[in-house]
Amino acid sequence: MARRRSSRARRCPLCGLPMRRNGYTKAGRQRWRCDACSASGVAARPDATRLAEFRAWLPWVLGRTDVLQAARAIGVTSRQGFAKRTAWCWSVRPRLPKPARAHCVEVDGTYLNGWCLLVAVDAGDGRPLAFQWCDTEKKAAWLALFRRIPRPDVIVCDGGRGCLAAIGARWPGMRVQRCLVHVLRNTRTDLTSRPRTEPGRALYRLAKRLVDTERCGTPEQARQWLADLNEWYRENRDWLGERTVARDPDTGFHRTWYTHQRARDAYHRLARLNAAGMLFTWLDPALNAGGPVAWNTNMLEGGTNKPIKDAMRRHNGLSPEHARRVCEWILYMRTRDPEPERLAKNALRRGEPEPRKAGDAIALPGLDRRSVQQPAPDDPGVDPYESGFGIRKGWAGQST
Structure with missing residues (x-):
């Protein structure tokens, strides 16, 4: 040879x-x-050695190889040796390229390791445009995210108060499409999947029609859906207004409340979204002239958030700084033309990367059980446990 x-x-x-x-x-x-x-x-070639270490480390971070396979690629036989050789790689931080203007943008936040990651993607191809780390989904964090992307024609979101407030402050008059999957989930939270009353069952059937593009996918079908919602309200107005009165045995005072409060919340949410123009924005012919408009955030949930959460399951013992770095690399590698080796070479050319901090634990693969998704305080109506990361309570066989 x-x-x-x-x-x-x-x-x-x-x-x-x-x-x-x-x-x-x-x-x-x-x-x-x-x-x-x-x-x-x-002749020693430390730059070539470091680049080989980075080439073995990145596939392991992205979940494409096992830690022992990555270790063997650089001549190491143990996890500890691999972690020691590649400790400098955690200092190479990826930066998303400057995004181009997108017609429709999907935004959402997910909670990982006590941090919240806000992400904006192009609804057309699912490419990440920008991301922002924060503690909660508040207005200031959303504003920091929106400053990094050009003004789109329409934004698809889950309807959090902080997000809507930031959209109005950053881009007055921006068209917003509320994710209809989130609307259905919120309605299911109020009515359950098996409502006990006939009006509740009829309202839940109306909510399920929102995500059926064959029955509610044209402007004519949307108008028919609104007519059916108005008809439901006309028939059940008195039922929604029923009140329950009870006497407090301790004080003797009477207390009153709406008997069907959850059904009232579900109906008024649908009516409020329609009045705000967020329910059928995706069917507006003027907006569709510039390209299709998404009616859900599935491109973001399944294309970006899911790989990130899968990576958190695979890796165990990640410090918050290393967990954020994994998420950033996953987002960067989903951009149009990622060049990870160029970033590593630039870091090596600038000098020795910063050493690992004393508080950063060596990352080994597995499940980080601390990565529990937290609720969003800005909008209690938004279900943050849609992906099954929430803490479960109560008896599984009982429904209310």
Whole structure:
């Protein structure tokens, strides 16, 4: 097998004179010898070694290889040795390229390791446009995210108060499409999947029609849906207004409340979204002239959030800083033309990457059981446990 000969000129580290090739080592590396001082050795290539470590580390972070497979790629046989060799890779931080203007943008937030990650993606191809780390989905965090992307024609979101407030402050008059899947989930939370009353069952059937594009996918069908909602309200107005009165045995005072409060909440949510123009924005012919408009955030939930949560399951013992770095690499690798090796080379060219902080634990694969999705305080109506990350309570066989 022919050996590849290095074309680089080597100089003796002792006398500085040119060295000549002097065979190969048992490992196949080129040996050099100085005729002046008889010094001999092999040429060290720390940049090539570091790049090989990065090439083995990145697939492991993205979940494409096992940690032992990645370790063997750089000649290491243990997890601890692999973690020590690749500790510098955590200092290479990816940056998303400057985003181009998108017609429709989907935005959402997910909670990981006590942090909230806000992400904006192009609804057309699912490419990440920008992301923002924060503690909760508040207005200031959403504003920081929106400052990084050009103004789109329409935004699809889950309807959190902080998000809507930031949209109105950043882009007055922006068209917003409320994710209809979230609307159905909120309605199911109020009515349950098996309402006990006939008006509740009829209202739940109306909510399920929203996500049926065959029955509610044209402007004419949307108008018919609104007519059916108005008819439901006309028939059940008195039922919604029923009140329950009870006497407090301790104080003797009477207390009153709406008997069917959950049904009232479900109906008024639908009516409020329609009045705000967020229910059937995706069917507006003027907006569809510039391209299709999404009616859900599935491109973001399934294309970006799911790989991130899967990565959190695979890795165990991640510090918050390392967990954020994994998420950032997953987002960067989903951009149009990712160049991870260029980022690593730039970091090496600038000098030795920053050492690992004393509080950062060495990352090993597995499940981080601390990554529980937290509720969004900005909008209690939005169900944050849609992906099954929430803490369960109560008896599973009982429904209210």
